[in-house]
Amino acid sequence: MEDFAVETINLSKSYIQGHEQILVLEEIGFKLKKGEFAAVVGPSGSGKSTLLNLLGILDSCYSGEIKLFGRNLSSMDEAVKAKIRMEKIGFVFQFDSLLPEFTVLENIDMPANLAGKPDENFSRNLLKKFNLEYIADKFPMDVSGGEKQRAAVLRALRNGPGIVLADEPTGNLDKHNAGIILADFKKISSLGTAVIMVTHNEEAAMCASKIYHLSGGKLTAVVSGE
Ligand SMILES: Nc1ncnc2c1ncn2[C@@H]1O[C@H](COP(=O)(O)OP(=O)(O)O)[C@@H](O)[C@H]1O
Ligand SMILES: [Mg+2]
Secondary structure, eight states: OOOEEEEEEEEEEEEEETTEEEEEEEEEEEEEETTOEEEEEOOTTSSHHHHHHHHTTSOOOOEEEEEETTEEGGGSOHHHHHHHHHHTEEEEOSSOOSOTTSOHHHHHHHHHHHTTOOOHHHHHHHHHHTTOGGGTTSOGGGSOHHHHHHHHHHHHHTTOOSEEEEESTTTTSOHHHHHHHHHHHHHHHHTTOEEEEEESOHHHHTTSSEEEEEETTEEEEEEOOO
């Protein structure tokens, strides 16, 4: 039995722009196991967000195959896909995405709330595990940019996802805070979650156990942690 959290086979994606069809991803083959941390590096416009949106079931328009936890997305109905997206995939974005009118703790508990299983004690423990309990009851405007992004990472972890997808998560941070976020991702992957981070920053990518380059629609492995 394969134990890949994510697998793509000949995954291709094109957009129509005006009268032109633009091939953004071309026959991408990618596999990632639980506990692995992959970085995908590519310049702006190379298709990094497009790839993450496909893997995160935010975009269902593609050719080829995407398998999550060994199951082909094309064999799932919309309800199953929505459940996986909510409970098994955690998203982290570049820009501050906490809701300003809720405390950090309430923000982190939000995914559990949406899944009908709120438990702020669990969220508080999650903050403790990452040495962030001191910001639990603060509002986003009262914590630093780095702390906000770390809280967004914990929110992505809240429902115990098998996969964390991070789109330029350090793009808005200074070097010190970027380092802290990258260490958090390392820890998360070591605890058994597959982490995929896309970035245009080669240095940030060095923290991952596998590094890929995305350019001209092609994904190529740079370093294999295997
Ligand atoms: N919704 C869309 N419609 C048409 N073209 C798009 C759309 N989204 C992205 N693109 C194009 O696809 C390419 C890749 O975009 P994107 O995945 O956002 O790249 P990256 O995240 O690496 O900067 C770009 O040329 C972009 O203009
Ligand atoms: Mg992008």
